[in-house]
Amino acid sequence: MVRALYDNRLAINIGGLKMNTPVTTASGTFGFGLEFQDFLDLEKVGAVTVKGTTLEPRSGNKGQRAVETPAGMLNCVGLENPGSDYFLQETLPKLKKIAVPIIVNIAGNSPEEYGELAKKLDVDGVDAIEINISCPNVKQGGLAFGTCPDSAVEVVKAVKANTSKFVITKLSPNVTDIVEIALAVEKAGSDAVSLINTVLGMKIDIAKQQPVLGNVMGGLSGPAIRPLAVRMVYQVAQAVHIPIIGMGGIMCAADAIEFFLAGASAIAVGTGNFSDPRLAETISKGILEYMDAHGIQNIQEIIGKALPNR
Amino acid sequence: MPKTIVEAKVIGQQILSKDVKLIEVFAPEIARTAKPGQFVNVQVSKQAAPLLRRPFGVAGVNYKSGTFTMIYRIMGEGTKILAELCSGDIISIIGPLGHGFDLTAKHPLLVGGGLGLAPLLYLAQSFLKKNVEVLMGGRTSSELFWQDLFNEETLAMHMTTDDGSLGTKGTVNALLPQLLETGKYDCVYVCGPVPMMKAVVKVVEKAGLPCQISLEKYMACGFGACLSCACGGVGKRLKVCTDGPVFWSTEVEEW
Numbered sequence: 434m435v436r437a438l439y440d441n442r443l444a445i446n447i448g449g450l451k452m453n454t455p456v457t458t459a460s461g462t463f464g465f466g467l468e469f470q471d472f473l474d475l476e477k478v479g480a481v482t483v484k485g486t487t488l489e490p491r492s493g494n495k496g497q498r499a500v501e502t503p504a505g506m507l508n509c510v511g512l513e514n515p516g517s518d519y520f521l522q523e524t525l526p527k528l529k530k531i532a533v534p535i536i537v538n539i540a541g542n543s544p545e546e547y548g549e550l551a552k553k554l555d556v557d558g559v560d561a562i563e564i565n566i567s568c569p570n571v572k573q574g575g576l577a578f579g580t581c582p583d584s585a586v587e588v589v590k591a592v593k594a595n596t597s598k599f600v601i602t603k604l605s606p607n608v609t610d611i612v613e614i615a616l617a618v619e620k621a622g623s624d625a626v627s628l629i630n631t632v633l634g635m636k637i638d639i640a641k642q643q644p645v646l647g648n649v650m651g652g653l654s655g656p657a658i659r660p661l662a663v664r665m666v667y668q669v670a671q672a673v674h675i676p677i678i679g680m681g682g683i684m685c686a687a688d689a690i691e692f693f694l695a696g697a698s699a700i701a702v703g704t705g706n707f708s709d710p711r712l713a714e715t716i717s718k719g720i721l722e723y724m725d726a727h728g729i730q731n732i733q734e735i736i737g738k739a740l741p742n743r
Numbered sequence: 744m745p746k747t748i749v750e751a752k753v754i755g756q757q758i759l760s761k762d763v764k765l766i767e768v769f770a771p772e773i774a775r776t777a778k779p780g781q782f783v784n785v786q787v788s789k790q791a792a793p794l795l796r797r798p799f800g801v802a803g804v805n806y807k808s809g810t811f812t813m814i815y816r817i818m819g820e821g822t823k824i825l826a827e828l829c830s831g832d833i834i835s836i837i838g839p840l841g842h843g844f845d846l847t848a849k850h851p852l853l854v855g856g857g858l859g860l861a862p863l864l865y866l867a868q869s870f871l872k873k874n875v876e877v878l879m880g881g882r883t884s885s886e887l888f889w890q891d892l893f894n895e896e897t898l899a900m901h902m903t904t905d906d907g908s909l910g911t912k913g914t915v916n917a918l919l920p921q922l923l924e925t926g927k928y929d930c931v932y933v934c935g936p937v938p939m940m941k942a943v944v945k946v947v948e949k950a951g952l953p954c955q956i957s958l959e960k961y962m963a964c965g966f967g968a969c970l971s972c973a974c975g976g977v978g979k980r981l982k983v984c985t986d987g988p989v990f991w992s993t994e995v996e997e998w
Contacts (some may be wrong), residue, residue, distance in 0.1 A: 461857060464968035468985075471746040471966075484970075492980055495997075499963050499971035504791040510970045513980065656791040696805060707795060707964040708786060710837070711748065729896075 441734050442724060443717060445479075447676035447698045448624050450561055450599045452479035452534060454717040455732055456689065459680050460485055460538035460563060460603070461510070462654075463713075465524050466531070480534040480701060483524070485565050487540050488550050490516035496647015500636050505655030505682070506704060507634050509648035512540055512568075517553050525558050534560040536601065539592075542571040544584075548591035554598070554656035561599035564592055564623075565628045567607070579605035579630075580663065581708030589621040601678060604628040606658075606665060615669045627678035627701065628661045628669060648720035655704040662738040663695050670696020670737055684712070686719025694731065694739035746837060746966060747772050749908035753832045754810055760888045762817045763858075764826055765802065771809030773838045777801045779846070779866035780957055780989040783813070783838030787824040795963050796837065797821045800862035800934075800988075814861040840965050841988045844955055846870070848930035852922065852945050853877040853897075854915055859935030860889045862957055866932060867896035874898050876928070878918060880939065885910035916942050923950040930955065937998070944992040954992040958983045974998045 443454040463469060466481040475481060493513025500507050515523075516579040520537070528535050537559050541547040551562055566579030566588055578584040589602055602618040606610055606629040615626050633651025636645045644650075662681025670677055679697030683689050684705045692700045705712045720732065729735060737743055751770035759765055773783060784796035799813040802934055817826045823834050825838055828834065844866050851870055853863045860879055867875050878901040881887045902910025903918050911918045915935075921944065922928070931947045934957040947954040960983045962971035972983035975997030981987065 468967040472748060492975070493970065497961055498973070499961050499969065499989065501793060501795050504794060506795060508963070508969070510973075513970050514975055515980075534890065655794050704794070704963075707969055709748075709835075710964070710966065710968075 434519055442730065443720060445698060445732060447678075450480070450534060450625075452699065453477070454479040454720075455699035456713050456717045456720070457536070457678065457694070457699055457701045458482050458713050459701035459705060460536075460565070462703040462706045465528065465661060465686060466533075467524070467527055469706070469710050473714040475531045478533055478713045479717075480536050480560070481528070482532075482538055482563055482701065483520075483528075484514055484535040485512045485538045485540045486514050486517055486520050486550070486554075487512060488517050488546055488553075489525065490514065490519065494648045495646055498647060499651075500645045501656075502634070502636055502653065505653050505657030506669050507636055507646060507648045507651035507653050508631070509651035511648060519548055521553070521556065525556075529558040536561040536563050538565055538603070540565040540568045541567070541588075544587040544591035547588050548595045551592040551598075552595040555596045559598060561601055561626060563594055563603050564588060565602040565603050565630070566618075567603070567605040577605060577607070579614060580608050582614055586617050586621040587616055589618045590624050593622040600622050601625040601627050603630055604665075604669075605630045606661060607633045611670050612632040612664050612672045615673050619673045619675050623675060625676040625678060626669065626673065627680060629658070629665050629681045632658050654682065656684055656688075658682050659688060659691075663691050666692055666697050667695040667740065670740055683716070684708075686716050686723055687717050689720060690718065690723055690735070693735050694737070696737040698736055746840060748835060748837050749773060750833050751836045753828050753830050753834065755830045756826070756828065759814065760885060763814065763888070764817065765812055765814045765826065766828070767810050767812045768834070768906065769808070769810050770836055771839075773801075774804045774809050774811045775806060775809060777804055777839035778843030779869045780843030780862055781839040781841050782862070782965070782988060783836050784840060785813070785825070786835040787821045793821045795815070796965065797825070798840075798962060798965050800957070801839065801865050802861040803868055808901060814858065814864070816858055837965060841984055842986070844932055844957070844989050850874045850928050850930075851876070852928040852931045854879075854919065854931060854933040854935070856880045856885070856915065856935030856939045859933075859939075859957070860893075863932060863934050864889075864892055864896065867893060868945045871965065874927075876901065878903070878915050880904070880915035880935070881909075882906065902983070914942070915939065916946055919943060919946050920950075923947065923952065928952060933957070948992060955989055956995070957989045957993050958987050958995070958998055960998075
C-alpha cells in the first residue's frame with residue numbers, strides 16, 4: 434500500500450504500477466533499500482528496485498570490482514547476491530513493512546531459469562519484476578540475451594508465462610539498434626522497458642600495464658553515460674507504446690527532467706546513490722520546484738514533451 | 744549506531760611529509776560516535792568528477808572540540824582537491840562507517856605500515872594509560888614521521904626501515920618475532936599494505952595470539968550497497984565496508 438505524498442502532483446500510474454513519485458532507484462545501486470534507511474525515508478521513493486537476484490546465491494567476480502573513471506565508474510561486481518531463497522525468507526519480510534512498491538531485478542543463465550525465478554517471486558510483497566537481459570546466455574556461447582531480439586524475446590516470454598506481476602525489461606545499450614530490441618520485448622509482452630543498463634567499458638593501469646578490473650571489462654555508469662541514455666530513451670519513446678523508466682547518470686532534478694522530456698514516464702537514480710544516498714528523495718523535491726517555476730500541475734504534462742510532433 | 748551525512752567544516756590541515764597531510768574537521772556527530780577502526784566517506788567535490796566519495800580511516804577524535812582527524816596521501820584527483828582545502832571550507836562526510844577494533848586487549852601491539860598507521864593512531868589514543876606499543880615499518884626514515892604522532896600515545900615504539908636508515912633493517916617482520924617472544928602482548932592489531940598484513944598475520948597466528956586486521960578495498964558507497972568491497976569470509980560473504988573494515992584474522996579467507 435502506498436501513502437499519498439508530494440501532494441499527488443508527482444503521482445504516476447504506469448500500466449498499473451502506482452507510485453507517489455516517478456523517482457525510483459536503479460538495481461545494483463540501492464542494495465535492498467534497507468542499507469539506505471539511515472539516510473532517507475524509503476516511502477518517499479517512487480519504487481525500490483532491489484539488487485539483481487538470481488535463483489542460487491552468487492559470489493560475484495574476483496579481483497578489483499570497481500574503479501572511478503571521468504564522471505563515472507566502471508563495475509564488474511558480477512551479480513553477487515544471496516540468492517532467491519534468502520531474498521524471500523530474509524529480505525522481503527523486512528521490505529514488506531515499508532509502504533513502497535518493490536521491483537525485483539532478476540538475472541539468469543537460461544530462459545528456463547528466468548522463468549523459474551519469476552514463478553518463485555510471484556508472491557505478495559513483490560510489485561514488479563525487472564528482467565536484466567544483459568546476462569550472458571550460457572547455452573549460446575555467452576552472448577548477452579539483450580543483444581539480440583530473438584533471445585531477449587525468449588527471456589521475456591519465459592518470465593511473462595510465470596508471473597502475474599508487472600514486468601519491466603531492462604535494455605542493454607551495448608547494441609547497434611536499441612529500438613529493435615525495445616519493439617521485440619514489447620511484442621513479447623513486456624509491460625514496460627527500463628533503459629539504459631551500463632555501457633561496456635574498461636580501464637588500464639599504466640603502471641602495472643594491466644586492466645584494472647578483475648573481470649577486465651565492466652559496466653560504465655554515472656554522468657558520463659547520460660547523453661547516451663537520453664538519446665536512447667528519446668529513440669525508444671518514439672517507437673514503443675509501453676511506459677519507459679529512464680536511467681543513466683542522473684545526479685539532480687534537472688537531469689531527471691531531461692529524461693521525462695525525452696519520453697520516460699519514470700526515472701531511476703543509480704550511481705548517484707553512492708555519492709549521495711539521499712539523492713532519490715532530493716530529486717523529487719527538485720522536480721516539484723521545477724514544476725512550480727514552470728507552472729506545471731502534474732508531471733505527466735512534460736512526459737515526452739521534447740519528442741518530435743508533440 | 745546510525746550513519747549520518749554531515750556538512751563538516753575544515754578546521755585546518757597539517758603537512759606531515761612531502762605527500763602526506765592531516766586534516767581536522769568539525770563534525771561533532773561523528774567525533775562523538777566514531778570508534779577506532781571506523782572510517783568516513785568524504786565528498787571532496789560537488790561536481791560530476793571526481794564522482795565518488797573517498798574513504799578515510801578516523802585518525803583521532805577530540806570529543807571536547809567536536810572535531811576529528813584524517814591522514815591521507817596526496818595520490819590522485821580526489822586527494823589533490825582535499826589537499827587544497829582551507830579552514831572554513833565545508834565538505835560532506837558520511838560516517839561513522841563500518842565496525843571498529845576490539846578494545847579489550849590489556850597489552851596490545853599495533854603493527855602498521857604507510858597510511859595503515861592512521862587508524863592505529865586513533866586506536867593507540869583510545870588505549871589511554873594502557874600498555875600500548877607500536878611497531879611501524881617504512882621504506883626509509885622519512886616515511887616514519889609517524890613517530891611524532893605515536894610518541895605521546897604509546898609506551899614504546901619499535902621501528903623498521905627497508906634501507907636500515909631508522910630502527911631495524913628490513914620489514915616489520917624483521918622485528919616482530921622477537922617482540923612476540925617477550926610474551927607480553929595479548930593481541931596484535933595490524934593495518935597496512937595487504938602483503939605486509941598477510942605476512943604479519945602468519946607470524947602472529949604462529950605465536951598463538953589473536954590478530955585483528957583492518958582491510959582496505961576499493962569501494963563506491965561505503966555503506967553496503969555497491970558490493971565493490973566484498974570479500975570471502977569463513978563460510979559466508981563479507982563486505983569490508985559494513986562487516987569490517989576490521990576483522991579477526993580468522994574470519995576472512997579471501998582478501
